[in-house]
Amino acid sequence: MKMEDIVKTYISKNGNQVKALNNINYNFKEGKFYAIMGQSGSGKTTLINILGLVDVPTRGKYFFNGLEVQKLSNDKLSEIRNNEIGFVFQHFYLNNRLTALENVLLPTLINKKHTKEEIIENAKKLFNNLGLESRMNHYPNELSGGEQQRVSLIRALINEPSVILADEPTGNLDYNNELEILKLLKEVSKKKCVIVVSHNPNIKKYADIVLNLDKGVLNEN
Amino acid sequence: MKTKELFLLGFKSLKFLSLRKKIFLVIQIVIMLLILIPFGFYSVFSNAAETIINNQYEFREISLYGTSNDYEKYKSVLNEYENNHIVYIDELATPNIRAYTSVDSRNNFILKRKIEGFVPEVTNGNELNNKYDIICPEMATDVNFEELNYNDLINLEEKIGKTINLNFLNSDDELVFSQEFNIVGTYNADFYYSYDTCYILNNTFDEILSKINSDLKEDSDTVKDLFILYVDNNENVEEITNYLENNDIMVSVPKLDDKIVNYILLLSIFIMIILVITSIIILINYFKNYYKEEYYNIALYKALGFKEKDIIKIIFIENILLIFVALIVSIVLFIFLKIIVTLYLHQFVAFRIVEIRLSIIPLFIYYLVIILLNYVFLKIDINEISSMSIKRIGEL
Numbered sequence: 001m002k003m004e005d006i007v008k009t010y011i012s013k014n015g016n017q018v019k020a021l022n023n024i025n026y027n028f029k030e031g032k033f034y035a036i037m038g039q040s041g042s043g044k045t046t047l048i049n050i051l052g053l054v055d056v057p058t059r060g061k062y063f064f065n066g067l068e069v070q071k072l073s074n075d076k077l078s079e080i081r082n083n084e085i086g087f088v089f090q091h092f093y094l095n096n097r098l099t100a101l102e103n104v105l106l107p108t109l110i111n112k113k114h115t116k117e118e119i120i121e122n123a124k125k126l127f128n129n130l131g132l133e134s135r136m137n138h139y140p141n142e143l144s145g146g147e148q149q150r151v152s153l154i155r156a157l158i159n160e161p162s163v164i165l166a167d168e169p170t171g172n173l174d175y176n177n178e179l180e181i182l183k184l185l186k187e188v189s190k191k192k193c194v195i196v197v198s199h200n201p202n203i204k205k206y207a208d209i210v211l212n213l214d215k216g217v218l219n220e221n
Numbered sequence: 222m223k224t225k226e227l228f229l230l231g232f233k234s235l236k237f238l239s240l241r242k243k244i245f246l247v248i249q250i251v252i253m254l255l256i257l258i259p260f261g262f263y264s265v266f267s268n269a270a271e272t273i274i275n276n277q278y279e280f281r282e283i284s285l286y287g288t289s290n291d292y293e294k295y296k297s298v299l300n301e302y303e304n305n306h307i308v309y310i311d312e313l314a315t316p317n318i319r320a321y322t323s324v325d326s327r328n329n330f331i332l333k334r335k336i337e338g339f340v341p342e343v344t345n346g347n348e349l350n351n352k353y354d355i356i357c358p359e360m361a362t363d364v365n366f367e368e369l370n371y372n373d374l375i376n377l378e379e380k381i382g383k384t385i386n387l388n389f390l391n392s393d394d395e396l397v398f399s400q401e402f403n404i405v406g407t408y409n410a411d412f413y414y415s416y417d418t419c420y421i422l423n424n425t426f427d428e429i430l431s432k433i434n435s436d437l438k439e440d441s442d443t444v445k446d447l448f449i450l451y452v453d454n455n456e457n458v459e460e461i462t463n464y465l466e467n468n469d470i471m472v473s474v475p476k477l478d479d480k481i482v483n484y485i486l487l488l489s490i491f492i493m494i495i496l497v498i499t500s501i502i503i504l505i506n507y508f509k510n511y512y513k514e515e516y517y518n519i520a521l522y523k524a525l526g527f528k529e530k531d532i533i534k535i536i537f538i539e540n541i542l543l544i545f546v547a548l549i550v551s552i553v554l555f556i557f558l559k560i561i562v563t564l565y566l567h568q569f570v571a572f573r574i575v576e577i578r579l580s581i582i583p584l585f586i587y588y589l590v591i592i593l594l595n596y597v598f599l600k601i602d603i604n605e606i607s608s609m610s611i612k613r614i615g616e617l
């Protein structure tokens with residue numbers, strides 16, 4: 001994932017321009033664990049949203065697997081999000097009407113990579129690996145924060161994406177759960193590109209590459 | 222997305238209805254019931270209309286008529302007659318029911334019975350003040366009530382203020398004497414269904430009665446409806462009337478004005494249109510708030526890579542299922558209501574209620590209209606869906 005001169009400006013409510021990202025040039029590579037550190041308001045969420053094709057930059061070029069994102073249709077972007085990108089959010093974002101397993105299967109409903117049997121087998125394996133096999137048929141509100149975040153991690157992995165994007169994935173978790181999630185992400189990063197945004201210094205121990213975001217400017221540490 | 226999965230997602234969302242959706246559901250059930258009920262009643266009359274067209278007995282109602290003297294005889298015949306098709310027997314008459322004085326075109330006046338304390342509202346002229354004042358129907362008849370034809374009516378309204386020479390007959394129809402009366406007013410005979418009843422003062426009545434030396438026993442020689450039988454099915458009417466006629470009972474099967482059928486149909490359609498319009502307004506409101514309420518889930522679907530058309534399908538199916546629930550519930554409620562009404566009220570209004578039928582077609586039309594609207598709104602609001610994004614969940 002290559003970013004060239006990426007700028008994102010917001011117009012705030014009182015009419016002022018806020019430069020959330022300022023000339024970002026960076027090439028994210030596969031098989032690495034990236035940690036993006038920065039204070040609140042430094043533009044971390046904006047960056048990860050653009051990386052995840054949820055948001056578009058004001059200026060600059062962004063290439064995803066060699067495709068220039070600005071030139072793609074909405075449907076193509078959805079397809080890439082579904083196939084290539086797994087999201088983990090600070091607030092988990094699970095569908096409260098669906099059980100843990102159903103939440104995990106949600107992204108597979110529109111994905112043709114595998115048969116239904118393969119998908120369910122795969123999901124069960126992931127639930128086992130993350131120690132959630134007994135929680136598969138529980139609803140999100142019956143799960144603890146740590147469990148919910150692990151479910152959303154399984155959901156991010158289920159379509160075997162090449163990139164995992166996590167925006168403060170441990171922001172709402174206690175210390176033990178935080179370590180658990182970071183270890184899992186570390187494990188995942190052996191085969192995929194994992195980009196984790198955080199202002200928590202603990203992450204440095206796990207990351208291959210630590211990047212600093214300060215007032216919209218990205219620097220390698 | 223596969224249809225099966227779409228429906229599974231839809232069913233899932235039915236299990237977790239928000240208060241707003243529950244209220245919407247209840248409103249839809251009420252609207253559907255309000256559509257079902259008038260059409261249910263219409264079906265009663267349309268059935269009657271059908272039989273009129275086929276020249277059959279149109280209403281499952283048989284009148285037994287005769288004079289008061291026939292009352293006991295009819296009653297005993299009915300008591301002996303066991304026929305399961307007779308749903309209810311209405312006893313209309315007691316032996317002492319009212320009778321009337323009556324005039325015919327030849328001014329033959331027959332004293333039928335003294336009617337005390339009752340004079341219809343007079344449309345013209347004065348009250349009865351003088352001994353030989355009389356109040357007549359605007360339009361009088363001397364023909365049998367059953368064969369009433371407006372052309373045969375005598376216009377007495379024109380004769381207000383004039384005199385009329387009445388011939389008084391005894392019960393054997395022999396002229397006893399004549400007397401001149403002043404027509405001081407007329408009344409609306411249409412309203413009272415009394416095209417042959419005139420009113421005179423009580424004293425005058427008594428005096429004339431003594432002059433003609435008639436032995437008036439109540440209204441024993443007045444023909445009137447004594448019983449009405451309500452029959453469950455048209456096909457059984459003939460069998461019953463035949464039996465009664467063989468027992469010397471006079472019967473008639475009343476005719477239904479087929480205009481009424483059309484009025485009820487028009488009324489039902491009118492009600493349905495009003496309800497559909499009301500429902501459209503409610504639907505617009507529902508969809509406006511729908512996106513706010515579902516923002517979280519829609520934004521999530523998008524982040525997970527669902528295309529807009531997938532999301533539209535999900536919402537579409539979800540709402541179709543919700544309204545389908547309303548459809549089923551309203552039909553069940555209607556059937557329930559019908560059973561209750563039939564069981565507990567059929568003693569009073571049996572002949573109508575027994576026939577209430579479930580008219581699915583108007584409801585089905587309504588369901589299709591809602592589905593169409595659902596689809597149209599989704600198409601209109603596609604921009605709304607495109608603008609939804611996970612990044613804005615926090616802002617809301």
Ligand SMILES: Nc1ncnc2c1ncn2[C@@H]1O[C@H](COP(=O)(O)OP(=O)(O)O)[C@@H](O)[C@H]1O
Binds near residue numbers: 011019044045
């Ligand atoms: N929709 C928006 N409209 C206006 N300003 C925004 C919007 N989203 C973010 N910002 C501003 O952009 C800057 C970066 O925000 P964000 O990417 O959320 O930072 P972080 O995730 O590091 O806290 C902040 O100053 C924030 O106020």
Ligand SMILES: [Mg+2]
Binds near residue numbers: 044046
């Ligand atoms: Mg943030």
